Amino acid sequence: MIESISNLWSIPLLVIIPMLTAIIVNFLYDKAIKPIAISSAIVILIISIISPYGYHWFCGHPALNPETLTFTFNPNIFGYKLSLEFIFGPLQHIMIFISSLILLFCVILSTIGLTKHQGPYIALLFLLFMSSAIVIMVNDLYHLWIAVEIGSLIVVGVAAASGTSISHKAALKYGLFSAISGAGLAVSLALILGLTGFANISDAIMYLKQFNIGEMSTVLYIAFGFFVLSWMYAGGLAPIHPLKSEVYGASYPHATTLLQAQSKLMLVAIGIIMLRLFGMLPFVKEVMIFLSVITMMIGVIMALIQIDFRWIIAYLIISHSGFVTLGIGLGTYEGLIGGIFQAVNDIIYMTILLLCCEALFYFGGKTSTKEAYGIAKKSPFIATATILGAIAASGIPPFNGFQSEIILIQACLKEGFPEIAVLILMVSVTTFIALLRGIYRIFLKPPELQSYDDSNVDLPKVLIIGIIIFIVLSIIIGIYPDIVLRFIIPVVKEVLSI
Amino acid sequence: MMLGEITPSLIALILGIIFGTQLDYKLTKGMIILLISFSIVASLLFGVFTFTYSIYGGYIAPGIGFSMPLITATIGIIIGKLLKG
Amino acid sequence: MEELKGKRGIIALIALIIITIGFLSSLIKLTGRVNPGISEVYNALAYLVAPNNLATWVYDWRGFDTLLETAVIYVGGLVSALAIGRGVVQMKKCKQESPVTSKPLEFRTESLTVILKYLGIPASILLLSYGIMVVTGSSTSGGGGFQCGVIMTSGYLLAAILYGKDTPIKFGKRFIIGIGAIGLGGYALLGLPGYLVTGYWQYNIGADVWGLAPSILHIIFGDPFRLSLILKEGVFYSTPGIIPLINIAEAFNVIGAIGLIYFAFLYGWSDEGE
Amino acid sequence: MTSTETFYEKLKKWLDSFITGSGYTSITTGYITGELQFLLFIIVLSVFFRLFSIPLAIILLIFTTVFALYFSPVIKDVEKENMNDLNRVLYWMVIYFAIIIAITLWGG
Known part of the structure; x- marks a missing residue:
């Protein structure tokens, strides 16, 4: 399934091209930013599509076979890796493809819609993509920590770049917490390194499996606790959800598409690593399920009582992250498939909603549900798209949300948790209620006379194209889920066989 | 003597010129003498490790080594300043 | 801190005690039983690259990690300047509140003592050259790019604090951003030769420990930094390859990032000159 | 007669308790739905203790339901x-x- 190359050409390019683009764009004057940013986003998209599968051992150091004490560059022969290992497999293929597609629209929209001096902002968007690509590709504990660190720092920057006082506060709060959870992850890695001596995740797992750690499992438990801390932080799970949702709500909607994609990638990547490292310990999966259930419910309840459409979506993103972690926490075949599939679907339908929310900025930027704006009359397309997005988000059949939620429900029933299945249904229904509250006030309700602005608004074509592309993707995946599942199933089989 | 003992000094000179161009201060003759003499004293203090045998590390007297890059960097900064005018 | 008084405070205290007990017990379990794992292999091979093991660890075995660490500093500079107002963006189509920016600090430099007035300049210039010395000796001594950047920016800060707007070390906006860009970009691109020749990004073609690169490149990148090590066991020749170059790039990046932070917070930011 | 009246008054009081300041309908629906959701969530969570012992779950279920209703909203x-x-x-x-x-x- 995964070919035996340890110097796959595409992996460094997926990391270095965004980084170099960010540097150039940050340095340049305004005019040159647009062509450079867009063309490199296209290049990244193409690379993510055509890349074959394999490994990349950065710095070109081989693996050491512990039995024969020989060095090998062949990843199929087992050896403790001396260099930093990245994997590009089916999971990385689908995840990076979707996030680079989002990156492309995100970059084009920001070059069109924003005022000048947007160089540092676009640089941050590219670095955001880079951090999520690294998190999903990396197979090294230490590098995972750096990726999470840089990822959270960039989230702070993207939120602060919108310049309002709310976004500044949100960014500062989220940044403060990165210190706690970043340090937590570092402590966790230190404990695992002290226990095993290997920074490479596969090697550390191999060591844990080969040698009976016995009473040292205390160390592993504490490491798990700290790992969960950073998982909660990176994905915005239960106790940290107020800060993360604030970041989602305070950034521009087009940036939030990328932010939510990044946090879902982090949830999947760190979740799978946790499952592989600690899965054999008792109570680990229960903790993960507990956190996911709480996040699901609190997120959706908080979404119900929001008065701003952006904040409703922000809390729903949090709530639906709970689905992803629930699937991973179940740790079964169906659960993992459902969880990862849900991450993909979630990114897609939340992107539809967020792009529609971005369209509201072209109508004056009012997203509060306190007043009625009657936008459906001005732009029936956006209203329809938002309703379709809401339908997709609440898991109604022709769309993609249904497919993953049904898998998750089946997984819960099979594991003997009918209550969680009920909760999933509740969250889906409530998602629809929460979204429809906002949609009704903003799009459908006839506007009050004094606030009605009859002027025509032309939306950028890219925005409309983007919305259409993601709706089509949503329907295609909803009708023919195998198109994504064939990327996920081999990964799940590999994770569970370890 | 290997090349690795000379290259750092050359690099230090180039870096010194680069950062010297950013100085916004009129260097007097006294200041130049002060800088160079200070840098020679400092280079004695930060002397190179004597295992890298070289003309300026260990050969003059055992245990005494000049850290050449420090001196060349200071000279580079002065040159850079003078180049910019 | 109203939230942490009374009942809540006690609960939080108990929780903290539980955490501390758990954490300390794990540390006690680990005492004396730390597994060296792969690091033994690293240490056994380190002399093949540079006389300084630390430089080999940081810039060769885990060189790509350090690239990302460098990027963290770069992003730190970027985000800090954002907080001041560089690169804050707004939507063209809708009116928003004006972006949050802060004013530059006010300098009062008239009360400088004579010693500070006359020794401040040579001290800050010598700090610059000390930083350059540290970066050039990266592969043989302790120190390297990070340290050089911090030393040089502290020289910059010293001059700025002493002399205010008439600082003798006047890094311009574009100079600082450019030097950061050269630094991080240079570090990233130093992986390119190894990638083109061997397929491994950031393969150290100068040191060429595994013999993958053609000898001409080995000479070009390796020989300028070749050193002889005279030890009890005999004379060894080693070259750190691209490690010194990486260190210079690293130093540039740190100067750019930290300099940007100092610049933005001292003098404020307006986008007109950019 | 009296019992229905008090029940109606209770319900009215309960609904009123959601509204603070200048309340308007959209947010009130949100609060009421959220309240019910949270109640259900607590009940479902208490059911989870059936994994340890079923009688415990039943007792917890009754207790949490009563308490949640008592403390609502x-x-x-x-x-x-x-x-x-x-x-x-x-x-x-x-x-x-x-x-x-x-x-x-x-x-x-």
């Missing part, structure tokens, strides 16, 4: 606890973390 408190206040988030994070460590260390 709780949605205001839920909202308050989920505020973005740094101290509050920090507090909850410490609690969660301690629970995780306690469960895994003493349970496993």
Whole structure:
């Protein structure tokens, strides 16, 4: 399934091209930013599509076979890796493809819609993509920590770049917490390194499996606790959800598409690593399920009582992250498939909603549900798209949300948790209620006379194209889920066989 | 003597010129003498490790080594300043 | 801190005690039983690259990690300047509140003592050259790019604090951003030769420990930094390859990032000159 | 007669308790739905204790239902606890973390 190359050409390019683009764009004057940013986003998209599968051992150091004490560059022969290992497999293929597609629209929209001096902002968007690509590709504990660190720092920057006082506060709060959870992850890695001596995740797992750690499992438990801390932080799970949702709500909607994609990638990547490292310990999966259930419910309840459409979506993103972690926490075949599939679907339908929310900025930027704006009359397309997005988000059949939620429900029933299945249904229904509250006030309700602005608004074509592309993707995946599942199933089989 | 003992000094000179161009201060003759003499004293203090045998590390007297890059960097900064005018 | 008084405070205290007990017990379990794992292999091979093991660890075995660490500093500079107002963006189509920016600090430099007035300049210039010395000796001594950047920016800060707007070390906006860009970009691109020749990004073609690169490149990148090590066991020749170059790039990046932070917070930011 | 009246009054009081300041309908629906959701969530969570013993789950179910109804509406408190206040988030994070460590260390 995964070919035996340890110097796959595409992996460094997926990391270095965004980084170099960010540097150039940050340095340049305004005019040159647009062509450079867009063309490199296209290049990244193409690379993510055509890349074959394999490994990349950065710095070109081989693996050491512990039995024969020989060095090998062949990843199929087992050896403790001396260099930093990245994997590009089916999971990385689908995840990076979707996030680079989002990156492309995100970059084009920001070059069109924003005022000048947007160089540092676009640089941050590219670095955001880079951090999520690294998190999903990396197979090294230490590098995972750096990726999470840089990822959270960039989230702070993207939120602060919108310049309002709310976004500044949100960014500062989220940044403060990165210190706690970043340090937590570092402590966790230190404990695992002290226990095993290997920074490479596969090697550390191999060591844990080969040698009976016995009473040292205390160390592993504490490491798990700290790992969960950073998982909660990176994905915005239960106790940290107020800060993360604030970041989602305070950034521009087009940036939030990328932010939510990044946090879902982090949830999947760190979740799978946790499952592989600690899965054999008792109570680990229960903790993960507990956190996911709480996040699901609190997120959706908080979404119900929001008065701003952006904040409703922000809390729903949090709530639906709970689905992803629930699937991973179940740790079964169906659960993992459902969880990862849900991450993909979630990114897609939340992107539809967020792009529609971005369209509201072209109508004056009012997203509060306190007043009625009657936008459906001005732009029936956006209203329809938002309703379709809401339908997709609440898991109604022709769309993609249904497919993953049904898998998750089946997984819960099979594991003997009918209550969680009920909760999933509740969250889906409530998602629809929460979204429809906002949609009704903003799009459908006839506007009050004094606030009605009859002027025509032309939306950028890219925005409309983007919305259409993601709706089509949503329907295609909803009708023919195998198109994504064939990327996920081999990964799940590999994770569970370890 | 290997090349690795000379290259750092050359690099230090180039870096010194680069950062010297950013100085916004009129260097007097006294200041130049002060800088160079200070840098020679400092280079004695930060002397190179004597295992890298070289003309300026260990050969003059055992245990005494000049850290050449420090001196060349200071000279580079002065040159850079003078180049910019 | 109203939230942490009374009942809540006690609960939080108990929780903290539980955490501390758990954490300390794990540390006690680990005492004396730390597994060296792969690091033994690293240490056994380190002399093949540079006389300084630390430089080999940081810039060769885990060189790509350090690239990302460098990027963290770069992003730190970027985000800090954002907080001041560089690169804050707004939507063209809708009116928003004006972006949050802060004013530059006010300098009062008239009360400088004579010693500070006359020794401040040579001290800050010598700090610059000390930083350059540290970066050039990266592969043989302790120190390297990070340290050089911090030393040089502290020289910059010293001059700025002493002399205010008439600082003798006047890094311009574009100079600082450019030097950061050269630094991080240079570090990233130093992986390119190894990638083109061997397929491994950031393969150290100068040191060429595994013999993958053609000898001409080995000479070009390796020989300028070749050193002889005279030890009890005999004379060894080693070259750190691209490690010194990486260190210079690293130093540039740190100067750019930290300099940007100092610049933005001292003098404020307006986008007109950019 | 009297019983229905008091019930109606209770319901009215309950609905009124959601509205603070200048309340309007959209937000009130949100609060009421949220309240019911939270109630159901607590009940479902208490059912989970059937994994340990079924009688315990039944007792817990009855208790939580009664308590939740008695203390309703709780949605205001839920909202308050989920505020973005740094101290509050920090507090909850410490609690969660301690629970995780306690469960895994003493349970496993």
